[in-house]
Structure formats: structure tokens, C-alpha cells
Amino acid sequence: MHELLSILIWLPIAAGVLVMLLGDRNIAAGRWVALSGSLATLALAVPLWTHFNTSTADLQFSQLLPWIPRFRAYYGLGVDGISMPLILLTAFMTVPVVIAGWTVIEARPAQYFAAFLIMEGLMIGVFSATDALLFYVFWEAMLIPMFLIIGIWGGPRRVYATIKFFLYTFLGSVFMLAALIYMYVKAGQYSIASFQALPLSLIEQRWIFLAFFLAFAVKVPMFPVHTWLPDAHVEAPTGGSVILAAIMLKMGGYGFLRFSLPITPDASRELDLMVIALSLIAVVYIGFVALVQQDMKKLIAYSSIAHMGFVTLGAFVVYEIVRNTGQLTGAGMGMDGAMVQMISHGLISGALFLCVGVLYDRVHSRQIADYGGVVNTMPVFAAFMVLFALANTGLPGTSGFVGEFLVIIASFRASFWYALLAAVTLVLGASYTLWLVKRVVFGPVANSKVAALKDLNSREFLVLGALAVAVLLLGLWPAPLLRVLQPTIHHLVIQAIATKL
């Protein structure tokens, strides 16, 4: 079992290289290699879940090999309750991306599939690295395939969008690297556990926290460094949007839970109001921004920012709970909510982008105004779209409900006003999502293009069906996920409220 994580990282990368070597001429074989590569990765990720020990917060499936002796950096892998579900999500979401791109991608298909497979491996690497240097290498390497995906297969303004995306994230990451080096110089090694145990003064913590904050806030993205996301999403091809929304945004949230809270608990406590305020701005203000969008992808992109606001809110509301009530009750609930929200948003936003992709492949427009009455010609598709839209609004019974509900309850313990502002999303989210559905799906058939639409083919049905099952399953029965999270979140709360001073 020690090599399982390594296999999960390198198998998709190897498959990606193989697809690239096969080239566009052998793309028929290449597609199958890509599909079997991603399916095999998913299949191998399942034991991660079934053999997961839910009674401990320790790292499991760990592997530790010497990598760079001079820096005492290790090739160290391992998962706990917060990284394991994210790895499963990554493995799960790559399959629909491969299937969705099956025939749609006409230009350089071999590289398209290769880029996604390589990225899958790198993303799993980010979630499983236990050595900060290894983490950083995966974290940055991941930018390369995404840069190419947006730049090569993107829309008309793809160059602007992809360079903006790369520079924003690279700038944030450089600060994180500086913080990592600082801690390396103090700790003498790069293991994340040693950083978490490292005593740091409040001033050091503040700087480190801010450096991490820049890196992760760009990735989440939080207001006001979110502006790269709508551009990237709009210009990216469908698969790129799906991976961007479903996985890459989660890395910011993961970073907060893995690095910021345990490494700089005192600075987090001191600066928590900043994070909470920015999260609430994201929830409320970005919600309004989403309302006025004319472009479906842009609308979903803004909705992503608003939903990710819940993740950061849930992670940092812990400090307000302790401060205002003096008790720990409910502190874990916020973090539970943040994690569930990440998984659920990964599924829902991915599904919504795939829905937009289905429409775009047929009509070649993302403008809401070009649609109307899609339900008349594509009833099956409309059913899926409505389901995912409702999940996006947080309808009970779907996964969207669980995360938001947990975070709102937790913020209620901290302050009535946080909960109230957070709950505004229920109204706003419903408004922009349902209005989108109303304009696109319902009503009379708007134009001849819509009239000529054909309903889902079996490939699309399979993809959306699988996602729908996952969304409903997680919404109706979140207990297995919460059980996996429980010991790790408990441990994390203790780390987060402990003081290093």
C-alpha cells in the first residue's frame, strides 16, 4: 500500500506521455489510452477510500524516500482525512473531462488528452505531498499544462486570459516559496510536519501567514484577487473550466487547512477578521456580480467565487467561535462544512461547466441571450441542468446543501451577522442560478438554432448521469465523508487554536 499514492501520481502522467507520443495520427488509440489511464487511476483511488482508517488523524498510505539529501527534502507522500477526499475528487473528475473531449477537440487532440492526464497526476501530487518542497514542485508544475490548455484550446481572448492566470498564480506562489525557505532555514528540513511543529514568534507568523495568504487567496480565489478567474473560465475549453473549478480552486482551500492554520495559528487568530470579511464580500458582492452576467460561463465562474467564500469562511470562523463563546463546540463544524463545500462545489461546478459545454458544442455560443426554451428540444439535458442548478443553490438533498448549511450554522455560533450575511447567498445563489435556468432552459424556443438542438448523446448522458448520482449521494448521505473528515478536522481544530507563542 505504500506505493499506492505514487502509482496514482505517475500512472496518469505516464499515460499522458504515451498519448503524446502516439500523436494526433493515432488519436483513435490515444483516446482509449487516455480513457483507460484515467479510469485505472480512479479504480486505484478507490482502495484509498475503502482501506482508509477513520479512527486516526495520522498520515496514511505514506511513503518516504530520500530525494534531495542536501536540502533534507524527501519524496514524502501520505494522506489524511482532508487530502484523501480531494484526491478521489481529482481522480473522479478527470474521467468526465476525458470523455467530454472525446470527439469535440479537433485541433491537436493528443496533446489535449496528454495535458489533462499529466495535470491529474500533478494535482494528486499536490494533495498527497508531505514535504513542502515536493508540494511546491507539484503546485507550480501544474500551472504548465493549464497554461497550455487555456492558451491552445481556449476562446478568442485566450492569450490574455492564460497569461493573466499564470502570472497571478505565479506571483502568489513566489511569496509562498519565500515563506517556505524561511521556515526551512529555521527548521533545517522541508517536511510539512516539521513546519507545523516549528515555534514561531508572532511577527514571523504574521509575515508567513501573509505570504501563504497571497498564494492561497489567489488560488481560491478570494476577493479582490479573483479577477483572473472569470477570464480564465470564459476562455478555457470546457475540460479546462471543469478542472479549474473542480480541483484547482480547491488547492487554495487545501492550502489554508494544511499550511496556514496549523503553521501560523496565532497569526490566523489575529488576522481572522480579514479573511472572514473578504469571504463575506465574496459571498455577497460577487453574488450580485454573478446576477448581471450575460455569459453563462462567467456567471458560473462568479458563482464559484461566491461558493468558495464559504470555504474560507468555514475555515476561519473557528477563531470567532472561540473568541465569542469561549467554547470549542461547533468549531469543527465550520471546517467540516468547508471541506464538504469543496467536494460538493467540485462536483457541481464541474457539472455545470460540462452542461455549458454541451450547449456550446451545439450552438457555439455561451451568451445567455442566444438560448431559450432548450427544454423543448433537449428534455433530458434540461433535467440534468435543472438538477445541477438546484444543487448550486443549495437545495436540501443535494451536496450543495450540506456544506453551506454546516458553515452557516457554525458562523451562527460566532455571530448572528456573519450567519445572516452568509445566508444571503441562499437568496442570491437562487436568484442568479434559477434566473439562468429560466432564461436558458425554459420558455418558448428562442431561435432556429435552439429548435435544431439534439438531445444528449449517450456519452454526454453517461458523464452527466455519473455526476448527478454523486451530487445526490453526497447530499442525501454525507455521513461517510464526514466520518472520514472527523478525526483529521478534530486534530486540525486543536492545532489551529493552540498557540505557538
Added chain:
Amino acid sequence: MSPDAVMSWSSVAPAVGEIWLAVGICYVLLVDVFAGERQRALTPTLTLVVLAAGAALMVTCGHVTERTLLFNGLYIADELGFVLKLAALLVLAVALLYSRAYLESRSILRGEYYVLALTALLGIFVLISANSLLTVYLGVELLALSVYALVAFDRDSGIAAESAMKYFVLGAIASGALLYGMSLIYGLTGTLDLTQIAARLHAPLHPGVILGLTFIVVAVAFKLGAVPFHMWLPDVYEGAPTSVTLFIATVPKIAYFALTLRLLAYGLAGMEAQWSQMLAALAVLTLVVGNVVAIVQTNLKRMLAYSTIANVGFIVLGFVAGTPDGYAAALYYTLVYVLVALGSFGVIMLAGAKGFEADRLDDYRGLYRRDPLLALVMMMLMFSTAGVPPFVGFWAKLRIFQVLWESNHLWLVIIAAAMSVVGVFYYLRVIKLMYFDEPQGSVPASAGAPGVRLALGLNAVAVLALGLLPGPLLDLCARLIH
């Protein structure tokens, strides 16, 4: 050395590389003269044979494990020099391999080119092993004069002649500065021997020594291409035939690293406080000017020239740290830079064809469609120079950041990090042109023998492999310095 000591073979064995090169140069020159126009192709092959034999001789006879002084202390043989020389040999061989087709297609495949490259290499060898101000100057001038001639080598090209002239005039001023600084140091310490100078220089320092040091730093900065002594570099890179640019951008950097190390870090170690301040100012200027000015370039060779300047800033930062770890980081950075520059200029040469230089950025629009391999190689090299893992360039930058943190130069880390973000932009632009844009007009198909393309591919694979497993090279650099 006792007066009755006879110069035996074993006493000069560590210098076998230089001796062999001197013999080889004469040999290649003679063969070329008598071979005539029709056997012109003989010289390149012969040169490669000379290089291969030189490497073999050095490995079998010339390997030393301890510091050995030869020729009355003028010459030092140590493991560092051994490895640097082998690296220079290898890089020159690859550079000549890359440039053969380029020279042929432009009808400038002449024997002198190869002879001059070999004399430059001899100069590099001498410089690497210099243990006396005299030997340093000898090496510097032998290298510089060969390179001036190489730049002007394409005699029908006006721009090449112009840049050679500029290089020569500015280079002469730098040589003058170097000599003047050396004379002051010599006058005040009474010795030319670097080991002796190191032993005799200690606080309180005579103001004249500091003046001498200043001139030496200026000369070193000129040779490295550090701002504000970088003026020659973009013009020479742009004006010289690409094969010469490839040469200038790679092999001599190894020698100038050795120059900085032997002269400043070892010889003038007693004045570390002074020169590290000077180098810090130079490094900051170099990083800022190199990265910012590179953004507005439209010529790829010129852009890479400014990129070189930016990289030199990082190498200088390694020296600023003033610790053995810092020098090891600078060595690592130099080797990594040379590896990447070798590939980058190799791509420029292979992308071109007869009558098409492929040196403007616009020539790279849609390169992916014309030549996927070249585009892929170039992309990896650009990401590497930009410092994006998993490519080796990242580790070079990381190592520099680490040694600066460890020596408490926090503000330098911040400037260097900020400037490397600026740098990313223009490297990304090259990738954007190659991959995201459509080709413009019809461009002659790029040629290049399969062997050369394979070498270029291996070059890129090395950049990736050293990036995935950076440990061995890092350890080697540290071992060489300590």
C-alpha cells in the same frame, strides 16, 4: 620547487588538457591549410576528435583529487578546475555540433572558425586554472581576442563587424581596468600569486587596495555582463552569427565563473566585505535592467541577451552571499544556465534556414506547426529559465534564494523573487508565439540532421531530468567548492 627539479611528465600531467589543446590547435590549423577548399568538411570532424581525445586524456592522466600547484605556482590544478574544464569541453563540442549546419548553409564554414573556438577554449582552460594575476590576465586575453575575431568572423556582414568593433573597444577598456586594478594590488602586496595575496591582505586595508579592487570588480562585471557594464552584450549577441552567439553565451560563462571565484572569492577573500557590497549593488541593477528591458525586445537573440543579463544577476547574488554555499549555488546556477542557453540558441539555429535567420520573435509564430520538436524543446527551456518546476532552472533559483536567506540578505531575496516574476512574462511570450499563434506567411522548412535534433532533444531531457532529481548535481557543486 627545488631548483634542480627536472620538469618530468608526472609534474605536468594535471595540465595535460592545455598541452593537448595547444598541440591540437596547431594540428587543426595545419590540416585546414593543406586540406584545401574541397576537404573543408574535414576540420569540424577533426575538431570534435581533438575535443574527444582531450577529454579522454584529461580523465585518464589529468585527474587530480587534491590541490596541486604547477609551474611555480602560476597554475593550480584541483577537482573544481577539472570538472569545469570537462564541462567546457563538452559544451563546446555540443555547440560545434549544433552550429555545423548553420555555418554550412551560410557558406561560412571555414577552418578558422574551429581554430578560434579551440584557442578560446584554451584561454578558458588557462583562466580556470589560474593561480596568479598573470595567468588570469593571460587566460582572459586569450579568450577575449579569440571571441572578438569569432564575432567578426562573417566578414561580409556589416552588423557583425560593427558589434565586433564595439565588443573589442569596450573589452579593451575592461582589460585596461583589470590590469590597472591588478597593478595596484601587486604594488601593495608585492606578489602576483593569488594564494599569497589572500594571505597578505587583511585589515586595516590600504585605500589603494580598495581602489584596485574596484577596478577588478568593474572588469569582472564587464566580463560577466553585469549592469551597468553590460552594454556590449545585447549588441554582440544580436550582431554575431547565431553560432557565435551560442558560443559566447555558453562556454565563456564557465570561465568567468572561475575568474570571479579565483580572483574575488579566493584571492581577495580578505576584502569580502567590500566586494560583496559592490556585487550586491551590481546584482540588483542587473536583475532589474535585465528583466525589465527584455520585455520590450522584438528580437529573440536580443531578448535572450537580456535574459542572460538577468541570469548573471542571479550568479552574482550567489557570490554576494559570500559563503562556500553561496559559491556552490553560483556554480550550480552557472552550469544550469549554460545547459539551458546551449539549447535555446541551438533552437534558434535549427529553426532558421538559408536566408532566414529566425532571430525575430515573430519568426516563432506557430513554430509548433512547423516543427513540434523544436517548439517542445524551446518550451521546456523557457519554463526552465523562468524558474518553473519541475525544470532544473527552478532549483538554481531556489538554491540562490536559500543561500541569501541563510546569509541574511532578505531584501535581496525579495528583489530577486519579484524580478523573477517579471521575467516569467517574456518567457511565456515566446511560448505563446510558438504554441498559441498561427504561422505567418511561408517560412523555409527548418533543416538539421537527425543527430543534431537528437542532441537537442537530449539537451531538453537533461533539463527535465536534472529538475526531477537535482540532488547529484547539487552535491557535486557543493563538493567542488568545499
